[in-house]
Amino acid sequence: MAQDEITRKVEECWDRGVEEGDPCTRPLLDLTREMIEEYAAGRRDELPGVGMEPRYLLEGAEGKDVLCLASGGGQQSAVFGLLGANVTVLDISAGQLRGDRTAAEHYGYQVRTVKGDMRDLSIFEEASFDLVYQPASIAYVPDVRPVYREVHRVLRPGGLYSVGHTNPAVHSLSLGFCGSEGGAGGWDGAGYRIVDRYRGGAVLRNEAGVANMEEGEPTGEHCHLLKDIFGGLTELGFIISDVAEDPRHLKEPITGKPGSYEHMLYFVALYFNIVAEKA
């Protein structure tokens, strides 16, 4: 299947998610600026409905030009909007962008929403943002480099790019949760099994509905390797200023049914976040 067709399917899938009320598509309408400031200052453990790390990015957000990249749905944009940032959201899903407008109307700040592909930011002028904030959505493109290049172009010198990634070292383990409890991967009754070789590429779904790296139809997601994740940034001259792993594995007590996504997150740091500065 050609990449354009896969991207169209991803778009349809997220639009469908919005219609069906998938949790990643629900705008956050119960936040307050006070709550976010407490969270940013470490006086609050979490923000309901969204993981916003690293917290120091929130502290200086007021008045900054922030691009929420492939980040539609009215979650991250609501946090930055409430803090008084000038927020732009680019996402491929029109349904997700509606969520960003819903949040902005609800709280009474302005938001600019742009329907587009994260690999093409030509609608934005060079050096027009102070911060590009991207949750772990870069997995939807086969190659990180075109996204990195565009982000580098639209950032001002000294601007920051915060980008979430799926950890490739544990990706093959996490594939087990995609409909395969006790099946081709994931939980086997005693522990989590690694079922695929460590490698990058498209995540596929086989005839049994199991996500894997070997056979089947593309799911739209990709596993990126560390050499590309980090090397792609440094090649452009980005300075990596921070790397943080998803801290959920450190929490006590362990909750969730063995084999469930919730439970698995106590055993692996499935996501990590990089902050890179445009020199």
Ligand SMILES: C[S@@+](CC[C@H](N)C(=O)[O-])C[C@H]1O[C@@H](n2cnc3c(N)ncnc32)[C@H](O)[C@@H]1O
């Ligand atoms: C996991 S969601 C992340 C955003 C959401 N705010 C959240 O916190 O869960 C992934 C987002 O990436 C978007 N997306 C997927 N492929 C894209 C692409 N090629 N260009 C732009 N956005 C894309 C989807 O429409 C979806 O809104």
